[in-house]
Structure formats: C-alpha cells, structure tokens
Amino acid sequence: MTSKHFSFFDVSAWGLVLCLLLHVPALETRVDELEQAALKYREQPPPPTPAPPPPPASPRCFHRSRADCPTDSLKCKLVDPTSVFCCDVDSFRLREGLGATMTQNITNLHVLNAEVDELDISQSVYRRLTSMALTDGNIGKITGQFRKYSSIACLNISNNNLSSATFQPSVRPFAYLYNLSVLDASANNLTEFPLSLVHSNRKISVDLSGNKYLPCKHFQRAMESNNSSLVTFANYNKTYCALDLRFNWFKDVQIVQIDHLRVQRELNASCRNIKPSSVVCTCVAERLELLAGEVTNSVAVDCSRRHLKEMPLNLPLNTVKLNVSYNNITSLQAVGDDPSYEHLRQLIADHNDIPNIVELEGTKFIDNFMLFSINHNKLKTIHTYVLSNKFDTTGPYTTVSLAGNYIHCDCNTEKVLKPWLAENSKYITDYKSLECQDGLGPVYDLAEFQVCHTPRDWTDYIYYIIGLEVLTLVLLISKVSYDYWVFKTAGYLPWPANKMPRLPCDWLCE
Ligand SMILES: *[C@@H]1O[C@H](CO)[C@@H](O)[C@H](O)[C@H]1NC(C)=O
Ligand SMILES: *[C@@H]1O[C@H](CO)[C@@H](O)[C@H](O)[C@H]1NC(C)=O
Ligand SMILES: *[C@@H]1O[C@H](CO)[C@@H](O)[C@H](O)[C@H]1NC(C)=O
Ligand SMILES: *[C@@H]1O[C@H](CO)[C@@H](O)[C@H](O)[C@H]1NC(C)=O
Ligand SMILES: *[C@@H]1O[C@H](CO)[C@@H](O)[C@H](O)[C@H]1NC(C)=O
Ligand SMILES: *[C@@H]1O[C@H](CO)[C@@H](O)[C@H](O)[C@H]1NC(C)=O
Ligand SMILES: *[C@@H]1O[C@H](CO)[C@@H](O)[C@H](O)[C@H]1NC(C)=O
Ligand SMILES: *[C@@H]1O[C@H](CO)[C@@H](O)[C@H](O)[C@H]1NC(C)=O
Ligand SMILES: *[C@@H]1O[C@H](CO)[C@@H](O)[C@H](O)[C@H]1NC(C)=O
Ligand SMILES: *[C@@H]1O[C@H](CO)[C@@H](O)[C@H](O)[C@H]1NC(C)=O
Ligand SMILES: *[C@@H]1O[C@H](CO)[C@@H](O)[C@H](O)[C@H]1NC(C)=O
Numbered sequence: 001m002t003s004k005h006f007s008f009f010d011v012s013a014w015g016l017v018l019c020l021l022l023h024v025p026a027l028e029t030r031v032d033e034l035e036q037a038a039l040k041y042r043e044q045p046p047p048p049t050p051a052p053p054p055p056p057a058s059p060r061c062f063h064r065s066r067a068d069c070p071t072d073s074l075k076c077k078l079v080d081p082t083s084v085f086c087c088d089v090d091s092f093r094l095r096e097g098l099g100a101t102m103t104q105n106i107t108n109l110h111v112l113n114a115e116v117d118e119l120d121i122s123q124s125v126y127r128r129l130t131s132m133a134l135t136d137g138n139i140g141k142i143t144g145q146f147r148k149y150s151s152i153a154c155l156n157i158s159n160n161n162l163s164s165a166t167f168q169p170s171v172r173p174f175a176y177l178y179n180l181s182v183l184d185a186s187a188n189n190l191t192e193f194p195l196s197l198v199h200s201n202r203k204i205s206v207d208l209s210g211n212k213y214l215p216c217k218h219f220q221r222a223m224e225s226n227n228s229s230l231v232t233f234a235n236y237n238k239t240y241c242a243l244d245l246r247f248n249w250f251k252d253v254q255i256v257q258i259d260h261l262r263v264q265r266e267l268n269a270s271c272r273n274i275k276p277s278s279v280v281c282t283c284v285a286e287r288l289e290l291l292a293g294e295v296t297n298s299v300a301v302d303c304s305r306r307h308l309k310e311m312p313l314n315l316p317l318n319t320v321k322l323n324v325s326y327n328n329i330t331s332l333q334a335v336g337d338d339p340s341y342e343h344l345r346q347l348i349a350d351h352n353d354i355p356n357i358v359e360l361e362g363t364k365f366i367d368n369f370m371l372f373s374i375n376h377n378k379l380k381t382i383h384t385y386v387l388s389n390k391f392d393t394t395g396p397y398t399t400v401s402l403a404g405n406y407i408h409c410d411c412n413t414e415k416v417l418k419p420w421l422a423e424n425s426k427y428i429t430d431y432k433s434l435e436c437q438d439g440l441g442p443v444y445d446l447a448e449f450q451v452c453h454t455p456r457d458w459t460d461y462i463y464y465i466i467g468l469e470v471l472t473l474v475l476l477i478s479k480v481s482y483d484y485w486v487f488k489t490a491g492y493l494p495w496p497a498n499k500m501p502r503l504p505c506d507w508l509c510e
Contacts, residue, residue: 061182062083062108062110064112069085069112070086075094076098076100084110086111086114094116106128109132111135115138116137117141119143122144130152131155134156135156135160138160140166141166145175146177149176155174156183158185158186163188164191179202182205183207193221194206203230203232214242215242216241219261233258240255241258243256263285264285270316271301274313275312275313279306281303284299286298298318298320298321299320301315301321304326307327310329311338319340319344321346322348324348331359344368344369347369349374350401354379355377358386361383371401372401376405377405384420400428407435407437409446413443414446414447414452421443
C-alpha cells in the first residue's frame with residue numbers, strides 16, 4: 001500500500017521536476033527578450049518628433065468618473081498638472097471654473113454634466129487642448145468652429161442631447177480638426193454625419209452609436225471614401241443608421257445596423273455577377289433569417305423590365321425572391337438547372353412568354369416556394385401534376401397566381417382543370433381569372449356544353465342505338481311468341497313465317 005503510494009508520489013514529483021526543467025530555459029529566454037527590449041529602448045535616444053502612438057483598441061479621451069468630482073464650490077479642479085476636471089456646471093460656473101484652473105499647461109479637459117445653452121468652441125480657453133470631453137450633460141447649441149490647426153486629438157461630446165440642428169448652420173464645427181483621431185459623439189440625437197472629419201487623410205475612430213437618425217447615405221460615403229480603412233467605427237455593432245431619411249420625417253424610416261451597408265456593398269458586387277452580363281439587376285438584403293441552419297441575409301433580386309430572353313443565372317447567394325416580370329422569357333428551365341435558385345421561395349415572372357410550367361417538375365423551387373406568380377404569360381395548358389403534390393403537402397402560405405393566361409380549353413379542361421382550380425382555390429387566389437382561348441371566357445366558368453359537344457352527341461347516340469336494339473329485340477320475341485301461339489292454336493304459320501324457306505334447324509321446333 002505505502003510502496004504504491006510512494007511510487008505515485010515519485011512519478012508526480014519527477015513530472016514536476018521535468019516540467020520545471022523544460023520550462024526554465026523558456027522562462028529565461030523570455031526574460032532575456034524583455035531585458036533586451038528594455039535595453040534597446042533605453043539606449044535609443046528619444047525620437048526628435050514623437051511619432052503618433054498607434055491608437056489603442058478603444059482609445060479614451062481624458063475622462064474621470066463622477067466619484068472624482070470636485071467637492072468645493074469651485075466646480076473645476078486640477079487633477080494633474082495638465083488636466084482639469086469639472087462637474088455639474090452651467091455657463092456661468094463653467095466660465096468661472098475654467099478661468100480659475102486653465103493655464104497654458106493644461107491640455108486635457110473633462111466637463112461632466114455641463115448644462116449650457118450655448119458652447120462656443122472657438123473660445124481661446126480650449127485652444128491648447130489635445131483632449132476635450134464634455135459628456136453626460138445637456139448642450140443646447142454648439143457655436144463657432146475649432147480653430148485652424150487645432151491640436152485636439154480626442155473629442156468626446158457623448159450623451160449631451162445634441163441634435164444636428166444644434167450646430168450652427170453653414171459652419172462645420174469640426175472642419176479644422178486635422179489632428180483628431182477619436183471622436184465620441186455617441187448617445188445624442190445627431191442627424192448628420194460629421195463628414196468633414198473623414199475627408200482628411202487621417203486614421204480616425206468615430207463613435208456614433210446611440211444616434212438613431214443618422215442617414216445611411218452618410219455612413220456609406222464615409223465607408224466608400226478613398227481610404228475607408230482610415231475610419232473605424234467604435235461600437236460598430238451598436239451603431240445604427242436610417243435608410244431613406246427625409247428631413248424631419250422619422251415615421252417610416254428603416255433603422256438598420258451600419259453593418260447592413262457592408263452587406264449591401266458585398267451584395268452589390270455579387271449582383272453584378274448575374275448572367276447574362278449585359279443585365280443590370282438590383283439586389284437588396286431583405287432580412288436576417290435562418291437558411292440552412294445559419295443566420296443569413298436573405299436576398300431579393302429584381303430583374304424586371306430588363307429585356308431578358310431567358311431566366312437570369314448565377315444569382316447572389318441566398319436569393320429568396322426573384323422578380324423577372326416584363327421580360328421576354330420563354331422557359332423556366334434555369335429554375336431547376338441553376339444551383340443559385342436553390343433557396344428561391346418567391347418567383348414573380350409576370351408578363352413573359354412562358355408556354356408551360358412543366359420544367360418546374362421535381363425542382364427544389366416547387367418544394368420551397370411560397371409565391372409563384374406567372375400572370376400574363378403564354379401558358380397554353382396547366383400541368384396540374386407539377387403543383388398538385390405541393391398543394392397536398394403545403395401550409396396555408398402558398399400562393400400561385402395564374403391570371404391573364406389564355407389556355408387551350410377542351411372538354412378535358414372542363415372535366416379536370418376546372419375542378420382542380422376549385423379544389424385549390426385556397427392557393428390559387430386568382431383562379432377565376434385563368435382564361436380560355438377563343439373567347440370561351442374564364443376556365444372557372446367553362447360549361448360542359450361549350451367544350452364537350454362531340455363526345456356528348458356520341459354517347460347520346462349510343463343510348464338511342466341501344467334503345468332501338470332493345471325495342472327490336474322485344475318486337476322480335478313477341479312476333480315469334482305470337483307465331484308460335486297461332487301455330488299451336490290455328491295450326492298454320494302466319495305471314496311471313498310461312499313464306500320463309502325451311503331451315504335445317506327447323507326440325508328442332510317440331
Ligand atoms: C466619452 O464619454 C462617455 C460618457 O461619459 C464615456 O462612456 C466614453 O467612454 C467616453 N469616450 C471616450 C472615447 O473617452
Ligand atoms: C507649466 O509647466 C512648466 C514646466 O513644465 C512650469 O515651469 C510652469 O510653472 C507651468 N506653468 C503653470 C502656469 O503652471
Ligand atoms: C498634430 O499631430 C502631429 C503628430 O501627431 C504633431 O506633430 C502636430 O504638431 C499636431 N498638430 C497640432 C496642430 O497640434
Ligand atoms: C433635448 O433637446 C431638446 C431640444 O433639442 C429639448 O426639447 C429636450 O428637452 C432635451 N432633452 C433633455 C432631456 O434635456
Ligand atoms: C433625443 O433623444 C432622447 C432619447 O435619447 C429623446 O428623449 C429626445 O426626445 C430626443 N430629442 C429630439 C429633439 O429628438
Ligand atoms: C479619391 O481620391 C481621388 C484623388 O486622390 C479623388 O479625385 C476622388 O474624388 C477621391 N474619391 C473619394 C470618394 O473621395
Ligand atoms: C490609405 O491609407 C494607407 C495607410 O494610411 C496608405 O498606405 C494608402 O496609400 C492609402 N490609400 C489611398 C488610396 O489613399
Ligand atoms: C459584431 O457582431 C458580430 C456577430 O453578431 C461579430 O461577429 C462581430 O465580430 C462584431 N463586430 C464587432 C466590431 O464587434
Ligand atoms: C448598391 O447599389 C445600389 C444601386 O443598385 C445603390 O443605390 C446603393 O447605394 C449601393 N449600395 C452600396 C452599399 O454600395
Ligand atoms: C416585380 O416587378 C414589377 C415591375 O418592376 C413590379 O411592378 C412588381 O410590383 C414587382 N413585384 C413584386 C412582388 O415585387
Ligand atoms: C418582348 O416583350 C414585349 C412585351 O412584353 C414586346 O413588346 C416585345 O416585342 C418583345 N421583344 C421581343 C424581342 O420579343
């Protein structure tokens with residue numbers, strides 16, 4: 001027992017030793033590297049012009065928390081020789097506090113909760129600042145413009161109930177902030193993107209999260225500008241923009257994550273790959289949804305009115321809706337053949353020259369579709385079996401639209417298609433508008449007598465013949481019976497039996 005225990009301990013101990021032995025050299029080299037790096041650093045003379053430090057992952061302006069607020073009546077205090085922190089000030093106290101604390105050496109300022117009607121940023125107190133933060137307050141209006149070649153590198157105007165209307169019109173307050181690398185304007189009500197910031201060729205991190213009504217167009221411009229890599233959006237996933245913003249009209253605006261724009265840009269690229277290459281379709285991301293178990297942006301493609309002679313090929317990934325109305329398409333073959341149709345659920349092919357739907361038989365589209373609209377085409381016949389299976393298995397959200405087709409109607413149409421339309425009227429909402437050729441009117445109103453002439457006459461005739469035959473038979477039998485009765489009672493055969501030549505079988509009767 002003990003020996004066993006010991007051996008176990010031994011093994012562990014040796015393992016530990018081995019482990020240490022293996023790791024010590026590594027530790028040593030690491031220490032060496034550090035020391036060498038430190039030495040190198042010490043040996044190097046400080047660079048003549050301090051290179052701009054690479055912006056950290058989430059750079060912060062000079063920022064103090066409420067716990068550090070000055071407690072005396074002067075609302076501003078010196079935090080360190082270059083930094084001033086003020087709390088809960090109005091215009092008067094701000095002027096007073098800054099007057100008492102701001103010196104030539106101050107480069108950092110944080111004012112927490114400034115309740116000011118008007119903030120003039122061109123004032124000389126702000127001139128030497130490199131970091132300026134006015135946060136969590138209420139600023140009625142920003143006037144003036146930062147001075148030319150202002151050295152401000154970080155500006156935080158977060159959470160001040162600022163709207164774009166509070167900037168002086170015609171003045172771009174940020175126009176001269178050539179050294180700005182961080183702008184935090186989050187949690188405001190801005191409706192205009194400070195585009196002047198991103199035109200300068202500098203790396204800049206912009207936080208505009210919590211502003212609901214910034215137009216997407218502005219973000220798009222910023223992202224597409226020559227060096228889009230220079231602009232990064234802090235809180236990217238929490239930054240939203242408004243599609244189709246009209247001034248002062250917030251009602252029907254669609255608010256999307258700015259990532260939507262990236263998706264749309266990529267989508268625009270794959271939209272240009274649709275074949276034939278001469279066609280220019282438009283593609284939009286419809287919404288996020290689960291496709292094949294993954295959250296994906298489903299895509300709607302509009303190729304309507306493009307003079308297409310055949311179905312477009314090579315649709316963008318996850319295309320769920322395709323509109324090819326008003327073209328000259330003559331075949332649906334691609335729906336089954338082209339793999340890019342695999343997720344298609346809505347196909348609108350109105351106003352084309354498609355003669356039948358037989359090419360859809362067995363396609364994934366038939367299994368998946370929710371809307372199939374083929375109004376105003378050249379359908380001459382409806383291959384009901386292509387759709388019947390689908391209708392038998394589908395839920396209520398399936399719609400087929402067939403109106404404005406003039407199909408060839410015969411008795412079979414009346415006997416098969418008409419009842420099929422009635423049976424599936426739940427799915428074929430416009431079933432009453434499927435027409436017959438030759439002015440026969442809607443299929444649904446087709447009457448038997450309109451299309452079933454010949455077959456009906458023929459069957460009637462058969463009944464007449466049968467009736468006639470039965471009658472003849474009855475007459476014949478009664479005549480024979482009468483003859484027999486006369487022969488038995490009167491002993492002679494009535495005419496014409498007595499005129500008949502004797503047949504070899506007659507002996508049977510005798
Ligand atoms: C700006 O101020 C807000 C609110 O106090 C703070 O949450 C945020 O971190 C600051 N941003 C920067 C870049 O310092
Ligand atoms: C500014 O800083 C310098 C040293 O960096 C110091 O000599 C000077 O007194 C400071 N000025 C004020 C007004 O604090
Ligand atoms: C802007 O920054 C650069 C380097 O970061 C510096 O050399 C230059 O003096 C700054 N400009 C101003 C106006 O502060
Ligand atoms: C925000 O600003 C608007 C005017 O732009 C003002 O009516 C509203 O009272 C402000 N909200 C707060 C919480 O101060
Ligand atoms: C600004 O946004 C706040 C909420 O963030 C809202 O209460 C206020 O009404 C908005 N003001 C304007 C002028 O849109
Ligand atoms: C990109 O830069 C070129 C010249 O460098 C300029 O003509 C063009 O307008 C710029 N495009 C955008 C979108 O800024
Ligand atoms: C974009 O910025 C990078 C890095 O600052 C630079 O190397 C590149 O030349 C710039 N491209 C353009 C088109 O300005
Ligand atoms: C945004 O969210 C997505 C997932 O929803 C994540 O993959 C991505 O890394 C996030 N981006 C940023 C910048 O946080
Ligand atoms: C995508 O293309 C449409 C035109 O087809 C254009 O209006 C839109 O601005 C483009 N979007 C992006 C993000 O490139
Ligand atoms: C399809 O495109 C046509 C022509 O542009 C348009 O009138 C129709 O509303 C579109 N249909 C759907 C369902 O988007
Ligand atoms: C295409 O269809 C339109 C009607 O939708 C028709 O006017 C036009 O002549 C057709 N073009 C060709 C080449 O068939």
